[in-house]
Amino acid sequence: MVRWLHPSMLIRTGLDALVAAVFGARADHRLVEAVVRPQPSYFDYSQESPGEDFWLDYVADTGDGWNSTYAVARLLALPSLEVKDPQGQSHALERGRILVFGGDQVYPGASRDMYEERLVQPYEEALSRTPEPSPDLFAIPGNHDWYDGLSAFMRLFCANRWLAGRRTRQSRSYFALKLPQGWWLVGTDVQLDSDIDVPQVEYFRQVAEHMGPEDRIILCNAEPAWVMAATSRRRGYLENNLDYLQEKVFGRRISLFLAGDLHHYRRHEGPEGRQKIIAGGGGAFLHPTHAPAARRLRDGYVHKTSFPDEQTSRKLAWENLLLIRHSPLFGLMTGALYLLLALATYTEIGGYGLTRIDEVLSAVASSVVTRPWSFTLGLATLGGLVGFADKAFGRWRFLAGGLHGLAHVLAAFFVAWGGMYFTASVLGICQEILPGNTILVPGATLCAAGWMHVWAKFFLGAFFTFLGGFLVGPFIMGLYLMVSVNGFKAHSNEAFISLAIADWKNFLRLRIDKDGQLTVFPVGLQHVPRKWKATHAGPYAPAYEPDDPRATPPELIEPPVRVTPRSPRP
Numbered sequence: 381m382v383r384w385l386h387p388s389m390l391i392r393t394g395l396d397a398l399v400a401a402v403f404g405a406r407a408d409h410r411l412v413e414a415v416v417r418p419q420p421s422y423f424d425y426s427q428e429s430p431g432e433d434f435w436l437d438y439v440a441d442t443g444d445g446w447n448s449t450y451a452v453a454r455l456l457a458l459p460s461l462e463v464k465d466p467q468g469q470s471h472a473l474e475r476g477r478i479l480v481f482g483g484d485q486v487y488p489g490a491s492r493d494m495y496e497e498r499l500v501q502p503y504e505e506a507l508s509r510t511p512e513p514s515p516d517l518f519a520i521p522g523n524h525d526w527y528d529g530l531s532a533f534m535r536l537f538c539a540n541r542w543l544a545g546r547r548t549r550q551s552r553s554y555f556a557l558k559l560p561q562g563w564w565l566v567g568t569d570v571q572l573d574s575d576i577d578v579p580q581v582e583y584f585r586q587v588a589e590h591m592g593p594e595d596r597i598i599l600c601n602a603e604p605a606w607v608m609a610a611t612s613r614r615r616g617y618l619e620n621n622l623d624y625l626q627e628k629v630f631g632r633r634i635s636l637f638l639a640g641d642l643h644h645y646r647r648h649e650g651p652e653g654r655q656k657i658i659a660g661g662g663g664a665f666l667h668p669t670h671a672p673a674a675r676r677l678r679d680g681y682v683h684k685t686s687f688p689d690e691q692t693s694r695k696l697a698w699e700n701l702l703l704i705r706h707s708p709l710f711g712l713m714t715g716a717l718y719l720l721l722a723l724a725t726y727t728e729i730g731g732y733g734l735t736r737i738d739e740v741l742s743a744v745a746s747s748v749v750t751r752p753w754s755f756t757l758g759l760a761t762l763g764g765l766v767g768f769a770d771k772a773f774g775r776w777r778f779l780a781g782g783l784h785g786l787a788h789v790l791a792a793f794f795v796a797w798g799g800m801y802f803t804a805s806v807l808g809i810c811q812e813i814l815p816g817n818t819i820l821v822p823g824a825t826l827c828a829a830g831w832m833h834v835w836a837k838f839f840l841g842a843f844f845t846f847l848g849g850f851l852v853g854p855f856i857m858g859l860y861l862m863v864s865v866n867g868f869k870a871h872s873n874e875a876f877i878s879l880a881i882a883d884w885k886n887f888l889r890l891r892i893d894k895d896g897q898l899t900v901f902p903v904g905l906q907h908v909p910r911k912w913k914a915t916h917a918g919p920y921a922p923a924y925e926p927d928d929p930r931a932t933p934p935e936l937i938e939p940p941v942r943v944t945p946r947s948p949r950p
Contacts, residue, residue, distance in 0.1 A: 381445035381665055381880035382487050385707035389488060396489045396527045422556040422564075422587050423516075423549055428477065431894055434560045435474045438600070439887040440482030440640025441522070442662035443499040448882040449663030450502040451908045453544070454922045455934055456887060457507035463903060465936040473889045473901055477515055478557065479546055480567065481537075482640040483522030483602030487664055490528045495536050502663075503544035509919040510545035517546035520567040521553050522602040522641060545920075554580050556587040559598075561896035564591065564633075567600045568625075581629065588629050596635045596898070596943075598890075599625070604639040604658045606648065606681065610674040611772070611869075635943050636898065638888070643667040643876075645687035645886045645902055645937055651680050655943055659902065661687075661886030667876050669693045671869035672772065687904050687937040688884050697865050699879050703858030704851065706879050714788070714853020715846040717761065721789065722796030722845045724754035729797055731804055740797060761785055772870035780870070784860045791852050792845075799844030803837055882908050886937060897944055904937040 383389055428434065437456055442449055455461060461473045486494045519537040521530060530553060537548050549555075553569040566584065568576055591597075626634050635653075640660035644667050648656040656677070660667070669686035670693045676682050688696070704711055727747045729740045748754050762785035769781030858878070865875035885908060889901040909926035917923070 381448070381882055383707060383709070383880060384488070384665075384877045385703075385710040387709060387713055390713075393488050419551045419555070419583075421583075422558050422590065423518075424558045425477065426558045426560050428560065430560075433474070433894070434892040435476045436478040436480065436559070436565070436890050437476035437887060438480045438482055438638055438659060438890065439662040440602075440638075441484045441643050441660035441664040442481065443484075443486035443495070444664040445880075445882050446498075446502055447910055448885055448908050449498065450506060450912075450924070451905055451926075452662050452885050452887055453503045453506035454924070455903065455905070457503075457544070457922055461889070461903070461934065463901075463934050463936050465939045467939060469939075471901060471936065471940065473891075473903070475515065476889060477513075478565075479515055479517050480565065480600060481517070481519035481662075482600055482638060482659070483520050484524045484640060484660075484664065485519060485522070485533070487524055490525045490530075490532045492532050492535065495532055500536075500543065505923045507545045507920070507922065511920065515546045517543055517548050518550055518555055518557070518567060519548075520555075520600055520602055521569055521571075526571060552583075554583065556584065558590070559892060561892050561894070562592060562595045563598065563892055563896070563898060564595060565598045565600065566630075568602075570602055576625070581625070584625060584629050588631070591630070591633065593631075595633055597630055597633045598636045598638060598898075599630075599634045600638045602639065603641045604656070606637065606656050606677050606679075607642065607646075607658070607672060607674045610677045611672040636900070644669050644693075644884065645685070645904065646674075646683070647685045647902075647938070647941065648674070648677055648681035649684050653944060654681075655900070655941060656681055657888070657900065657902070657941075659886055659888045661884065661904070663885065665877060665879070666696070666881035666884050668697060668865060668872050671865050671872040671875075673869050685902075685938045687886060687902070688906075694866050696879070696881065697862050697875055700858035700862040700865075700875055701855065703861075703878055704854040707854070710857070710878075711850035711854050714857065715848075715850035717788070718792040718795055718849025718853060719842060719846045721754075721757060721761065721792040722799075723842070724751065724757045729800055731801075732797075733801065733805070744793065758789055761789055770864065770870035770874075772872075773864075773868060776868075780864070780868070784856075787856050787860070788853065791856055792849065795848030795852055796841075796845045799848055800841045802844055803840040807840065897942060900941040900943065902937040902941070903934050905932065905934050907932040 384393070425434070439452060439456060442452070456475070456479065459475050462470060463473060464470050486498050488494075517537070519533070521533050525533045533553065536543070538551050538553070539548065541548055555567050557565040559565060566587070569580065570576055626632055635655070637654075637656040639658050640662070642658050643660040643664045644658065645661055646658040646669055650656070666688075669688060670690040674683065686693070699706065725744050725747045727743045729743055732740050748758070762782060765785035765788065766778055766781030769777045769784065771777060773780045861871050861875040861878065864871040883906060885905045887903055889903060891899045891901070893899070907930060909928040909931035911926070911928040912924035913927040915921060915923060915925050
């Protein structure tokens with residue numbers, strides 16, 4: 381799994397996000413592809429397998445760790461899948477005629493090498509060839525696919541090439557599929573600004589001209605606008621444009637909304653039987669299901685199911701207290717911060733115990749007053765962590781970030797003091813230099829002058845300060861994240877990005893029967909295998925199968941969800 385809190389990864393993703401934010405909106409690849417990449421108004425599957433069930437698969441947020449990505453790819457590759465629902469009833473699910481990638485196909489960011497290593501290879505190992513008629517593959521980009529301006533995405537998914545035994549068909553980053561029994565599947569591209577560009581809206585307007593009044597739509601977006609809208613005080617581009625597509629372009633034909641971006645399964649049901657489903661469990665790290673809270677959406681949809689359930693999600697958040705175990709090198713950053721704060725206010729306090737804390741505080745305060753840059757560094761630490769605080773805190777954001785920053789500043793003070801005390805008073809390294817190059821250790825005998833002792837004291841004190849920051853800093857950060865996500869529904873991304881949980885994966889298998897009823901089968905995998913064995917089964921079957929007794933078999937997250945076509949409102 382991607383180690384998001386590794387110092388080098390933080391720097392890389394920060395630069396990717398910065399570059400994308402600065403240049404993304406000014407280099408919109410969709411405007412170019414609308415001109416130079418012709419695409420049919422829609423791809424027609426409506427006449428395939430007449431009188432039989434039509435199957436398609438949906439998976440989103442793939443391309444993270446091998447185990448999680450391959451585990452899902454393997455299930456998608458099997459010609460049929462036998463699973464049980466929570467009530468114990470068995471269901472036979474056939475491999476989809478179409479596979480739809482719902483966004484964020486690779487992490488941490490898009491590039492040719494990243495796609496090859498984290499997406500193509502595990503999917504090719506799961507299935508490299510298929511008998512005719514081979515399935516087709518469509519994909520919509522998420523924000524991580526956009527980090528390179530969509531170049532690698534277009535090369536992989538819009539070049540009519542084979543990928544994992546499936547043929548890519550699209551030539552743009554958005555598409556429309558005409559399915560049997562009056563169903564359509566529409567995939568949008570909301571880019572980095574959660575915006576649907578004008579040529580794309582015009583494309584979908586032309587597609588809508590081919591739809592009948594009783595036709596129904598499955599709308600696939602890279603982001604769950606409904607959850608974002610429920611937890612935000614203002615409506616953003618994405619929600620407004622979805623409203624426009626639904627009300628003005630598609631005429632309220634949308635019966636099923638699908639999205640990824642949040643790496644879990646969550647379903648909301650509307651009063652007319654419409655469904656809004658988040659299924660971002662294709663391989664990426666797990667997101668919490670209890671935060672952000674969205675029990676009831678603005679348009680009357682109510683929460684029905686989550687995977688994992690909210691109680692389990694809260695329990696998993698407690699793992700942040702062991703943040704150093706999940707992200708051990710994150711301690712390098714807190715250790716360096718604590719050391720800088722200690723050096724900025726350096727003063728000789730190694731001979732003072734807790735009973736003389738007033739003298740210690742006086743000495744440190746005097747050092748801060750005489751060294752303005754130390755005061756500046758302290759304020760920068762507080763300001764940086766206030767800026768880091770999640771907007772979900774609302775008006776309490778400044779207080780939450782300030783307390784977090786103050787906790788680190790105080791921890792740095794006590795860690796540095798403890799390191800200096802241990803060096804001088806416990807190890808007996810000389811503490812003070814007396815006139816005549818004589819060094820005196822409080823409570824010890826005089827020793828001969830020697831600057832080697834001074835440097836030994838300095839470096840040992842610095843080492844113990846760094847070590848303390850390495851251990852204490854991640855605990856304070858983990859405590860802050862755990863309290864934030866469980867107590868205030870804030871930092872839902874940061875609190876779980878640090879854990880890199882490979883389990884609790886999911887994908888959707890959809891069936892359109894001969895009567896036009898759409899049924900959604902949400903397949904969940906609670907514990908992903910960590911060990912595999914070769915099958916030697918050839919290119920038409922997965923190359924590896926689970927060899928891990930702790931792994932769990934795939935099961936339906938909930939009983940099949942039936943979406944019955946309804947007449948649109950006038």
